[in-house]
Amino acid sequence: MTPERWTRVEALFHRALGCEPEQRAQLLDGAGKTDPELRQEVESLLACQGSATKVLRAEGARLYRIRSGEGQKS
Amino acid sequence: MPATHEVTQLLQEWANGDQQALHRLTPLVYAELCRLAAVYLRNERRDHTLQPSALVHEAFLRMVDQGNPSWQNRSHFFGVAAHLMREILVDHARRRQTAKRAGRNVSLGEAMSLARERTADLSALDDALPALEKLDARKCKAIELRYFGGLGVQEIAQALEVSPVTVRRDLKVAEAWLHHEMRNG
Numbered sequence: 479m480t481p482e483r484w485t486r487v488e489a490l491f492h493r494a495l496g497c498e499p500e501q502r503a504q505l506l507d508g509a510g511k512t513d514p515e516l517r518q519e520v521e522s523l524l525a526c527q528g529s530a531t532k533v534l535r536a537e538g539a540r541l542y543r544i545r546s547g548e549g550q551k552s
Numbered sequence: 553m554p555a556t557h558e559v560t561q562l563l564q565e566w567a568n569g570d571q572q573a574l575h576r577l578t579p580l581v582y583a584e585l586c587r588l589a590a591v592y593l594r595n596e597r598r599d600h601t602l603q604p605s606a607l608v609h610e611a612f613l614r615m616v617d618q619g620n621p622s623w624q625n626r627s628h629f630f631g632v633a634a635h636l637m638r639e640i641l642v643d644h645a646r647r648r649q650t651a652k653r654a655g656r657n658v659s660l661g662e663a664m665s666l667a668r669e670r671t672a673d674l675s676a677l678d679d680a681l682p683a684l685e686k687l688d689a690r691k692c693k694a695i696e697l698r699y700f701g702g703l704g705v706q707e708i709a710q711a712l713e714v715s716p717v718t719v720r721r722d723l724k725v726a727e728a729w730l731h732h733e734m735r736n737g
Contacts (some may be wrong), residue, residue, distance in 0.1 A: 484687060487727050495724070522736075530731035534699055537734075538678045546678040 488521045495527070563629050574616070585611065585633055588711065591703055592637050602644060611636040630711050631693050638696075676734035684730060691726035694719055 479487070490509055494502050512515030560581055565573035589604035589611075614636050685692040690712060697703040698713060705723075709716040 479687060491725050491728070492721055522732055523725065526731040526735065527612070527724065527728040530727035533731055533734070534677070534727055 486516060487519050487523070490516060491523050494520060494524060559629070578612075582608065582627070584630070584710075588630070588707075589706055591707060592634075592641060602641070607637055607640060610640050614640070625694075634697060634711055647679055677730065680730050680733035683733060684726060688726070690714075691722045691729075694722045695726050695730065698723060 494505055497505055504519075506517050506521060509520070559577065561570050562573045562577040562580070566577060584610045586604050589607040593602060593604055593607065611633050615632065681692065681695070684695065693712060694708050697708045703711065705716050708723075709719045712719065714722075
């Protein structure tokens with residue numbers, strides 16, 4: 479992904495996050511008319527957003543423990 | 553906190569080979585490095601044998617050992633320092649584990665529990681992190697400080713020299729991106 483593309487994805491992601499569901503659908507519909515791929519990318523990020531923190535917290539801690547040798551029971 | 557420009561200036565002079573700059577730089581950054589070290593150590597076990605000052609000293613030695621560092625600015629310096637401190641803690645923990653295991657065999661049960669630790673999610677995260685770093689280095693750094701360093705939003709904001717609002721936004725989109733990569737990568 480080019481930096482310009484990433485900036486656009488990010489901007490739309492944050493705008494959509496700040497919207498009520500109905501507004502969000504309108505916003506994404508609007509974006510999708512000119513750039514269907516952008517809409518798809520942002521929708522897939524939004525779909526992952528809710529559960530992302532939980533997964534990262536668990537896996538991040540586990541990765542840290544393994545990298546640091548703490549994964550082994552002492 | 554010392555002026556950002558002064559620190560950046562001294563870092564660049566140091567990078568250009570001026571050893572005097574390093575001497576002037578040290579007192580300017582020392583307090584902040586100690587604070588960062590204390591945060592890292594708080595997240596470690598209570599009986600950790602490392603003191604914050606020792607962690608700072610070791611990180612400093614490693615930075616000096618790197619030879620001719622090309623510091624871009626103050627936040628680059630603190631990012632590298634944070635990364636090194638984490639590495640030092642990891643090395644420290646490894647040595648402690650090795651010492652504990654010395655002289656006994658790892659049981660089958662222990663080996664199995666180790667194997668289970670390496671879940672598909674975990675491997676996916678390990679793969680996705682370098683991809684994020686390539687896409688957006690600052691966000692990757694924020695994720696590292698958050699999930700591996702255990703820093704709070706305010707502390708990350710200070711380390712990366714951006715506002716807390718930016719950190720929250722960075723984390724949100726980077727978390728979603730990583731999770732997406734882990735699912736589909």
